[in-house]
Each structure stands twice: as structure tokens, then as C-alpha cells.
Amino acid sequence: MNAAERIKIQKNVCDARRYLLEQPTQKIVECLSRVLDDLRDPQSAARITLAGELPSAVGFSPETTREGLARGFAAWNGATLRQLIERELGPLDKMDQTSSCRVSGFDSTAILLAGAIPMPTILAMLAPLVLRSPVLVKPSTHDSVTPRVFAKILSALDPDLGSCVQVVPFASTDHDALTAFLAAPCIVATGSDTTIQNIASMLHPTQRFVGYGHRLSVAILGPDAVSSSNITRIANGIALDVALWDQLGCLSPVGIYLVHDDPDAANRLANALAQALRKAEGDWPRGRIDAKTAAQIAQERAEAEMRSAAGKSVHVYSSSGTGWTVIREEDATPRANPLHRFLRVAPVRDIHQLKQALLPLSPHLAAVALDGFGAATPSLVRMLVELGASRICLPGTMQSPPLAWHHDNRGVLTPLARFTDLEL
Amino acid sequence: MFPSMKTNTDPQRRDLDTRILAWMQEASEPKNWIPNEARFEELSLACFRFQFKHCESYANYCRKIPKTPDSIQSWKEIPSVPTEAFKTLTLTSFPSENAVHVFRTSGSTAAKRGELHLDTLELYEASLLPTFARHLFPDIDPKKCNAFFLAADAQEAPDSSLSHMFSTAAARLHFAKSQFFLRQGKLEIAALISELETSISQRTPVALLGTAFSFVHCLDALRERKLRLQLPPGSRILETGGFKGRSREYPAAELYALLSTHFGVDSSHIVNQYGMTELGSQFYDSNLLAPEQPRRKLGPPWTRVLCIDSETDREVPDGEIGILRIFDLANTGSLIALQTADIGRKIADGFEVLGRQTGAETRGCSIAADALLLENARERR
Numbered sequence: 093m094n095a096a097e098r099i100k101i102q103k104n105v106c107d108a109r110r111y112l113l114e115q116p117t118q119k120i121v122e123c124l125s126r127v128l129d130d131l132r133d134p135q136s137a138a139r140i141t142l143a144g145e146l147p148s149a150v151g152f153s154p155e156t157t158r159e160g161l162a163r164g165f166a167a168w169n170g171a172t173l174r175q176l177i178e179r180e181l182g183p184l185d186k187m188d189q190t191s192s193c194r195v196s197g198f199d200s201t202a203i204l205l206a207g208a209i210p211m212p213t214i215l216a217m218l219a220p221l222v223l224r225s226p227v228l229v230k231p232s233t234h235d236s237v238t239p240r241v242f243a244k245i246l247s248a249l250d251p252d253l254g255s256c257v258q259v260v261p262f263a264s265t266d267h268d269a270l271t272a273f274l275a276a277p278c279i280v281a282t283g284s285d286t287t288i289q290n291i292a293s294m295l296h297p298t299q300r301f302v303g304y305g306h307r308l309s310v311a312i313l314g315p316d317a318v319s320s321s322n323i324t325r326i327a328n329g330i331a332l333d334v335a336l337w338d339q340l341g342c343l344s345p346v347g348i349y350l351v352h353d354d355p356d357a358a359n360r361l362a363n364a365l366a367q368a369l370r371k372a373e374g375d376w377p378r379g380r381i382d383a384k385t386a387a388q389i390a391q392e393r394a395e396a397e398m399r400s401a402a403g404k405s406v407h408v409y410s411s412s413g414t415g416w417t418v419i420r421e422e423d424a425t426p427r428a429n430p431l432h433r434f435l436r437v438a439p440v441r442d443i444h445q446l447k448q449a450l451l452p453l454s455p456h457l458a459a460v461a462l463d464g465f466g467a468a469t470p471s472l473v474r475m476l477v478e479l480g481a482s483r484i485c486l487p488g489t490m491q492s493p494p495l496a497w498h499h500d501n502r503g504v505l506t507p508l509a510r511f512t513d514l515e516l
Numbered sequence: 517m518f519p520s521m522k523t524n525t526d527p528q529r530r531d532l533d534t535r536i537l538a539w540m541q542e543a544s545e546p547k548n549w550i551p552n553e554a555r556f557e558e559l560s561l562a563c564f565r566f567q568f569k570h571c572e573s574y575a576n577y578c579r580k581i582p583k584t585p586d587s588i589q590s591w592k593e594i595p596s597v598p599t600e601a602f603k604t605l606t607l608t609s610f611p612s613e614n615a616v617h618v619f620r621t622s623g624s625t626a627a628k629r630g631e632l633h634l635d636t637l638e639l640y641e642a643s644l645l646p647t648f649a650r651h652l653f654p655d656i657d658p659k660k661c662n663a664f665f666l667a668a669d670a671q672e673a674p675d676s677s678l679s680h681m682f683s684t685a686a687a688r689l690h691f692a693k694s695q696f697f698l699r700q701g702k703l704e705i706a707a708l709i710s711e712l713e714t715s716i717s718q719r720t721p722v723a724l725l726g727t728a729f730s731f732v733h734c735l736d737a738l739r740e741r742k743l744r745l746q747l748p749p750g751s752r753i754l755e756t757g758g759f760k761g762r763s764r765e766y767p768a769a770e771l772y773a774l775l776s777t778h779f780g781v782d783s784s785h786i787v788n789q790y791g792m793t794e795l796g797s798q799f800y801d802s803n804l805l806a807p808e809q810p811r812r813k814l815g816p817p818w819t820r821v822l823c824i825d826s827e828t829d830r831e832v833p834d835g836e837i838g839i840l841r842i843f844d845l846a847n848t849g850s851l852i853a854l855q856t857a858d859i860g861r862k863i864a865d866g867f868e869v870l871g872r873q874t875g876a877e878t879r880g881c882s883i884a885a886d887a888l889l890l891e892n893a894r895e896r897r
Contacts, residue, residue, distance in 0.1 A: 383859045384871045386826035387839035391857035395600035401580060402573035402605050413827040428600075 093262045093269040101228070101258055102272075105200045108226035108256040115224070115253075121177065121184060123250045124218055125170025128495075130245050131214065132165045134158075138245045139165075142210060145237045150208045152338060152379040159376050160336045163492045164211040176496040177222060180505045194512040197223025198300060201508060202276035204291065206283040208234035209341045215495070216280055217242050217257060220508050226256045228276060236261065278302070278508060302507040304500055307342035307458035311487055312349045312446065312472065317464025318357045323364045326463050329488025330435075331368035333461060334416075335376045336491040339431045342458045343483075343490045346429045348437045351446055351465075358439035359407065362420035365435060366409035369416040373433075378415050381432050388430035389414045396421075424449035443468075443475065450479055458500075459483040459490050528566055529610070529848065533639060535559060536845045539818055540642040549650065551817040551865070559818070559845055560591035563852045570609040574851055592822065592831070596841050596853035602630035602794050607850050610635045619677040621793045632677070632794050635849050641684050643797045643846040647816045648685050651800030652723065652787060656750050662715050663691040664708060666726025666734055668698045677793045678756065682725060692720055703730065705737040712745055712779075721750030724779065727757035728771060738778045746780035752804065753781050756789035788813075790869050794854055796846025802866060812866030818845040821867050823860060834862050837870060 112120070130136045134143075142161055147154045177184055181195050201220035205213055213232070217239065220227050231239045239259045247254025262269035274291070278300040281291045288303040295301050311333070317326050334344055348365070350358050381389075393408055396419045400406040407420040416433040424438035424445070440446045450457070460481045465472050476484055482501045483493060496504060536559060542548040565585040568575045578584050578595045588594065597607065602621070606612060614635040621630035634640065649658065663686060668676065670683035686694040697708045715722045724747075726734070731753075738744070753775055772783040784803055790813050791798035799813040799821075815821065822831050823838030832838035840856045847854075860869045 383826070383837045383839070384857075387857045387859050390826040390829075390839060391598045391600050391855065394596075394598035394855055395604065397580065398573060398577055398597055398601040399604055401576035403576075 093260070093266060093272075095268075098269065098272045101260060104255065104258060105226050105228065108258075109199050109224075111252055112221070112224035112226060112256055117222070117224070118184060120221060120224065120253065121173065122170075123246070123253050124221060125173050126249050127218070127242070127245050128165070128168045128173060129170060130249075131161075132169055134162065138241050141241050141244075142237065145241075146210065146235070147379070149237045150235050150379070151381075152208075153377040156336060156338065156376040156379060160491065161210065163336065164209075166492060168211075168495045172495040173222075176504055179496060180503045181222075181509065192514050194514065195223065196510045196512065197225030197508060198276070198278035198510065199225070200228060200276045201225045201278040201280060202228040202230075202273050204230050204273075204279070204281040204283070205232040205235070205239065206281075206287065207232055207341065209337050210235065210238040211493075212282070212341075212499075213238040214242055215504065216282075219505055220278070220280075221253070221256060222505055223509055225278065225508065227258070228273060229257065229259050230273060231259060231261050233264075280304075280508070300508070302502075306456050307500065308453065308456050309343050309345050309459040309461070309490060310347045310349060310450070310453070310457070311345040311461035311463075312476075313351070313361065313463055313487075314465030314468065314472070315352050315357070316466050317350070318352065318360050318364075319464075322464060323360065324368075326487050327361070327364035327368040328371070329463075329486065330365060330461065331372040332488050333490040334369065334433055334435060335372040335378070338379050339433055341491070343493060344431075345435070345459075345461060345490065346431070348435060349424060349446055349449060350437060350439050351441075351443060352439060353441060355405065355439060358420050358437055362407060362409055362418050362437045365437065366416075366418045369418065369433060369435070370411065373411060373415050378433050381414065385430055385432055386414050388428075389417060389432065389434060392428060392430055392434065393417055393419070426452060443472070447475055447479075454479040457481045459485060459493070461485060461487040461490050463487050525614075526570075526610070529570075532559070532562055532566060532848050533636070536639060536818060536848065537642050539845075540639070540646065540816070543817060544646045544649075546650070549646075549817060556818065556820065556845070557591055560594060560820075560843060560852060561585070561588075563845060563848055564588075564591075564594045566848070567609045567851055571607060571851065573605060574607065574609075591820065591843055594843065594853045596843075596855040597851050598855045599630065599792060599794050599857065602632060603628040606631065606633055608633045608635070609851070610849055618675055619680065619793045620675040622676075630793055632850055637680075639846045639848060640680075640796045641688075643816060643818065643844075644681050644684060645688055647798055647800065648681070649689060651802070651805050651814065652752065652754055653689075654805045656721060658689040658691050658723075661691055661721045661723045661750070662711070663689070663694040663723045663725065664711060665694070665696045666698060666703065666708075666724070666730035667696060669696040672696075672699065677791075678727070681791075681798070691723070698726075698730065703733050703737070705734065708734070709738075709741075709743065709745075712747065715751075716745065716748060719748045721752070722747050723752050723754065724781075725754040725756075728755045729757065731755055731771065731775060735774050735778055744778055744780070751779070751781050752785040752787065753779065754787050754789055754800075756791060792854075792856070794847075794850070795842060795844050797844045799867075810863055812863040812868055813860075814866045819843060821860075821862075823862050823867065824855075832861075837861050840867065840869070 130138050143158050146157045197220055203216050217227055217229055229239045243257045243259050274294055280302045282304040285305040288305040292301055311330050316322055350361050393410055396406050396408045405422040409418040419436045421436050421438045424440050440449055457480055460476050462484050473484055482498050568578055568585050581595050583593055583595045615633040617634045617637055619632045665682045667682055668679050670680045673679040697704045772786050775786055776783055787801045787804055789798055789800050797816055797819050799815040801811055802814050803811050820843040822841040824841050825832045825838050837859055840858045840860045842854045843852055858869055859871045860867050
């Protein structure tokens with residue numbers, strides 16, 4: 093990106109901010125609601141584009157992409173957007189009127205994207221607009237499709253509002269472009285903890301920085317989960333959570349903890365998960381992976397086989413290729429997970445042992461799929477809240493978070509907002 | 517210097533070691549550096565029989581696959597064990613009480629480290645010396661070079677296979693001068709620069725050896741001092757270990773360009789060594805040995821490398837990318853067939869490494885040095 097392009101972008105941002113400040117919030121939200129409605133409709137041009145282009149661009153199979161989009165956008169609509177705004181910012185009809193607390197956005201919000209999944213991208217681009225902040229987006233290297241599609245839908249519905257979103261791809265090595273990008277008063281970034289740390293170190297203390305670092309999710313199952321009436325349903329639910337987006341999002345479980353005093357219960361669960369993943373492979377085939385990932389999967393499987401050969405209670409269930417893997421572990425020792433439909437089932441004796449196993453994960457804990465605890469469920473929930481889980485849900489729903497989910501235990505809009513209390 | 521030699525009591529093992537050592541000793545003569553297929557086949561199958569008999573967990577693994585000494589015909593079929601398994605299991609083909617030395621993969625105390633238990637260092641050293649000399653000094657007598665190591669010596673880092681390798685080379689190759697410059701976690705940069713400047717004034721070629729990341733620390737120090745050296749003609753650099761997920765990472769071409777700029781050593785004289793703690797032998801870039809040919813990794817005649825398709829567990833066609841599976845007869849005391857998580861492809865009689873295992877479960881020697889250096893930096897603050 094050259095200097096002239098950067099100056100042009102800067103001018104566009106100023107124009108966009110001016111335009112947004114003149115618009116009633118109701119009008120902006122109306123348009124954004126229509127964007128969500130559009131994305132929810134499988135026949136809309138936007139959905140067809142996403143479903144058509146993401147597989148070749150990102151590597152997901154067409155079936156997985158279609159299912160992921162359907163489930164991800166199912167509960168996102170105008171009504172849920174309004175609920176989100178009202179929950180975090182107050183009644184929509186009062187936002188532009190006199191009230192004791194005024195809410196405003198920043199002159200611009202720059203968003204550095206890192207992931208391969210469309211829903212977080214859409215939400216990240218949409219949220220600043222609610223606060224009348226123009227959006228600059230650097231697309232992820234994994235997904236250049238979603239930001240473009242979002243900008244296109246918005247422009248089609250309201251060209252002026254569409255001009256408030258600028259997708260600015262530039263190479264990570266383009267230091268001048270990065271410096272200009274990071275001059276925005278509000279920066280949103282997703283990525284590894286190291287990336288987040290590096291970006292934070294490049295910002296001035298007066299800039300608002302909203303970083304989303306490394307997160308992971310797990311499933312925690314109680315004794316009832318392996319009963320004959322529940323085991324297949326739960327295994328199918330977890331298989332869906334793993335299969336969608338090929339386990340690459342922070343909402344896919346990387347580990348399954350089974351709290352049970354019978355060691356054989358973990359074998360039954362691992363076997364049921366293997367069957368469910370086999371079926372899922374037929375319905376939603378895994379996408380392509382590179383040689384390095386395939387090597388890691390082969391390495392972890394063989395390592396587990398060696399532990400099994402050495403007499404440990406470890407069992408490997410897997411597809412003939414690298415399509416899916418379930419490893420029944422002997423204990424809950426943290427181990428590497430190469431993802432792409434790779435699960436470890438860790439048996440734990442009781443809740444105390446479970447807590448010990450989860451403690452090292454707690455700074456990174458996102459969602460927890462919870463099932464099979466019956467009357468003990470509230471105490472499990474209490475423990476998970478203390479550990480910092482940002483979402484507790486049922487197996488099979490992990491990939492369909494509500495629009496208002498407190499990603500990283502925070503609000504969706506409040507981190508991007510400036511609040512002014514009037515005491516006149 | 518290394519008193520840890522021990523006579524093997526098992527006659528079968530003694531016989532194997534004797535035959536393999538004979539090959540290694542013959543190979544010190546360049547004309548005997550021959551990848552004798554029949555010899556490798558016979559010795560590798562004999563090693564497999566021995567290791568199947570003496571390493572119970574490996575035997576169980578082989579039975580499960582199932583590939584046993586009675587069912588295979590070729591060394592290519594010998595079941596390989598993943599390098600990750602060395603983190604969780606002690607894989608030896610001798611009674612554990614006979615271990616005289618343990619090499620450990622690098623890593624923090626929090627991460628599980630891989631371990632190679634040895635009952636003798638004889639094969640290890642016999643393998644490394646001719647390979648090291650052949651690939652790093654094919655055009656010059658090591659006695660005419662100064663060897664400076666950006667690493668700790670074996671006394672300071674007894675569980676580092678890299679330090680052991682460097683110390684063995686320093687002790688046996690009779691360099692004009694040799695010195696280690698990583699002491700108590702600190703890179704002694706002033707002393708190194710002084711020795712390099714002396715070498716320049718005396719026109720003595722220098723062999724500068726270390727991990728990729730130790731070179732990065734060294735380059736930082738040279739840049740801070742605004743110093744660019746021009747090492748004497750014939751000087752060379754050996755870098756090994758890669759970056760393995762460290763926060764600062766240079767592509768090889770960029771690192772080599774910086775090394776060339778700051779040490780005055782052309783990239784044609786920079787050699788990468790590919791090795792791992794779990795292996796007794798190492799592989800080197802071919803650029804000094806065969807400068808006219810494409811750069812590729814070459815190993816000693818008692819090793820073989822296959823590129824495997826992860827999906828089918830079969831060899832990929834020549835030139836295609838696969839995961840590297842290594843067979844090394846220097847590993848008689850552990851297991852000769854190792855499955856790495858590194859990817860690469862075959863090039864003529866050698867191979868190219870395209871990516872090493874990274875991420876949370878990092879391994880390799882570069883981090884050990886880096887961890888020491890970073891720890892030291894923290895202490896200084």
C-alpha cells in the first residue's frame with residue numbers, strides 16, 4: 093500500500109465518520125439488521141457467495157461450510173441485534189436523545205482479523221458501526237472472502253453506510269501500512285497471544301485496544317452422559333461441534349473430560365465418539381490440510397499407540413487417513429492437539445480432579461459443553477464460572493453462539509464504546 | 517574426556533555394534549563413504565530383530581501394526597516410532613540400569629522433554645565425527661581452522677546432544693583453536709568478537725557453529741556495536757536447530773543474508789545441520805561437499821530417509837512432499853527407525869527439510885540455548 097492510498101483511506105474514514113454522526117442510530121441498526129437477515133437466508137446472494145467461495149479460499153468442504161453457516165447465522169437477526177444493543181447500551185430509542193449517560197464510538201475502529209471462520213468476522217465488522225465508528229479491516233490470510241462479502245451486502249443495502257467499511261488488505265511485512273492502520277483510535281485484533289502482545293506494544297496508552305488472544309473449548313461430561321439413553325445423542329452433538337469448521341475455531345472442543353468412577357466408561361464414550369465422527373465425516377467431510385498438519389496428526393496418533401503398546405490405558409480410534417481421530421487417554425495430562433477433528437477423551441475420577449485438570453487451561457477457556465451431571469449441574473456451573481469459562485452450553489450447540497455471547501467474558505459493544513456521564 | 521564407555525554384555529548387541537562401528541571407521545576414508553544397500557539391509561534387519569527382542573513396548577507396537585521380524589523383508593518396512601514417544605516412554609533396547617548417559621530435548625521445565633538413554637556413546641561419536649568432518653571440512657583441514665561454538669560445552673550442558681557433538685568435534689578434530697562462548701547461559705560476545713578479530717588479523721579461517729537462535733543473539737550484539745566483520749577466506753558457519761516457535765524467527769534466506777553481511781561469509785559457506793536428540797547421526801547441507809549440485813541434506817551411509825504420505829503411510833513419489841522417516845544404525849541402543857513430524861522431500865541422493873514441528877510441543881536444540889539467553893536477559897533486568 094503506497095502513501096497516496098493511505099491518504100485516500102484516511103480521507104474516506106473522515107468522511108465516513110462525518111456521515112455516521114449525522115445518522116440516527118435507529119437507521120443504522122435497521123440496515124445492519126437487514127444484513128443479518130440476508131446472511132441468515134440460505135438463498136441470498138451473500139450466503140450463496142460465502143458458501144461458494146469459502147471452500148476453495150479457506151479449505152473447508154462445501155458441506156461443512158453450508159452446515160456451519162446455517163447453524164452459525166440461525167439465531168442472528170434484527171431482533172437479537174436490538175436485544176444485544178439494549179442489553180449493553182440501553183434502550184435503542186433513547187440512544188440519540190438526552191439521557192444521563194451518552195454512548196459514542198471512536199473516530200474509527202481498525203480491525204486485524206486472524207481466523208478462518210466467518211461469524212466472528214461479521215460481528216467484528218458490524219459492532220463498531222452500531223456505535224457510528226467507521227471500520228477499517230485487514231482481512232485474515234485465511235479468509236479474504238467474508239470481509240468482502242459483508243462490505244458488499246452493506247453497500248447494496250445502503251451505499252453510504254457501505255462506504256463506512258473499508259477492507260484494506262496489506263502484507264504483514266508492509267510496516268508503513270501497519271503503522272498507519274494502527275494509528276486508529278480503537279484497535280480490535282484477534283490472533284495468538286504473541287500477536288496480541290506485539291500489537292499492544294505498538295500502541296499508545298490513549299488508544300483503545302480490544303485484543304482476542306488464544307482461546308480453547310472443552311466438553312465436560314458426567315456419569316449420565318454414558319448411559320445408553322444419552323451416549324449416542326451426546327457423541328453426535330460433540331461430533332458436530334468438532335466437525336463444523338474442522339475444529340479450527342475457539343468454540344470447538346479440543347478435549348473431552350469424562351467424570352466417572354468406572355474406567356471402562358471412557359472406552360464406551362471414546363467408541364461412541366469415534367462412531368459419531370465417522371458418520372460426521374460422511375455428512376460433512378473434513379477439508380484439506382497441509383502436509384505439516386498431517387504429519388502432526390500422524391505423530392500424535394503413533395505416540396498414543398506407543399503408549400498403548402507400553403501398557404498404558406490408551407486407545408486410538410481413527411479413520412484410515414487423517415480424517416478424524418479419537419484418543420482415549422489414561423489421564424487428563426495436557427497433550428498437544430493438532431486439531432482438524434482430533435479429540436482426546438480424558439477420564440477423571442471426580443470433580444476435584446476435574447478442577448485440577450482444568451486449572452492450567454483456565455486463562456484460555458472459552459466455551460464448555462456440559463452434560464450428564466443431573467442434579468450436580470449447578471455446582472459444575474459454579475466451578476466453571478470461577479474458572480472463567482465465557483460460555484456453558486449443551487453438546488451440539490457450541491458452534492451456534494448467540495449474537496450477544498460474551499466473547500472472552502466481555503461485552504460485544506461495550507469494549508468499543510466510550511461512555512459519558514452527564515451530571516449537569 | 518568422555519569416560520562413559522561401557523562394554524555391552526549382550527553378545528548379539530556386541531556383534532551388531534562391532535559391525536556398525538567397523539562401517540563407521542571405514543567411512544573415515546572418503547572412498548569408503550558408500551551407501552552399501554546390502555550392508556544396510558542386513559544390519560538394519562539385524563538391529564530390528566534385536567530391538568524387537570529387547571524393547572518390550574516397541575515389540576508390542578510392532579505386533580499391533582502388525583510388522584515383526586518374521587513378517588518383513590526390507591528395512592523400509594521396519595516399524596518407526598514417533599519422536600514424540602521419547603517424551604513419555606524410555607525407549608531402550610538394553611536394561612535401564614545400564615544407561616550411562618541421557619540426552620534431553622530442549623524445552624522449559626513445564627514441557628515434557630524427550631529423552632534418549634544410551635548405554636554407550638561409542639557409536640554416537642563414531643557416527644558424528646566422519647559425517648561432521650566430511651560435510652563441514654571437505655575442502656580444508658580442520659587443523660588449519662579455529663572453531664568457535666555459540667553453545668555451552670558438554671560439561672556445562674551434559675544432557676544436550678548438540679553440546680556433546682560440538683565438544684566431541686572440538687576434542688577430536690584438532691582445530692588450531694577451539695572455544696565455547698555460551699557460559700552459564702550468557703553469550704560471551706566481547707570474548708567472541710576478540711577471538712574473531714584475532715583470527716582475522718592472523719588470517720586463520722574460522723568455523724563458527726551454533727543454533728540459529730544463538731546466531732540471532734549474536735547478530736543483535738554486532739548490530740548494537742555497529743560491527744561488521746570480514747572473516748578470513750575459507751571461513752564457514754554451521755547453524756542448526758531452527759527457531760521452533762520462538763517469538764523472533766527469520767526465514768533461512770534472511771538469516772543467511774544477515775550472517776553474510778556481519779561475518780563476511782558467503783551463503784555458499786553456511787551449512788545447516790539437521791539433527792535431533794533422538795538420533796545418533798546427523799545430516800548436513802551438501803553445499804560445501806558438492807558446491808556445483810543442488811543444496812540438499814546428506815547423511816552417512818548407515819542412515820536412510822524416507823518421505824512418507826501421512827494419509828497412506830506409504831512413500832511419496834520422488835520430489836513430492838511427505839513426512840520424514842529416518843533409519844539410523846547408530847541407534848542400536850534405542851530404536852533405529854524414527855518417525856519425525858518434520859516434512860520434506862527427496863532430492864537425488866539426499867533430501868530437503870521444508871518444515872519442522874512447531875507449536876506448543878516444541879523441541880530441538882535451538883530453544884535450549886535461547887531459553888538460557890532469555891533467562892539471563894531477565895536476570896540482568
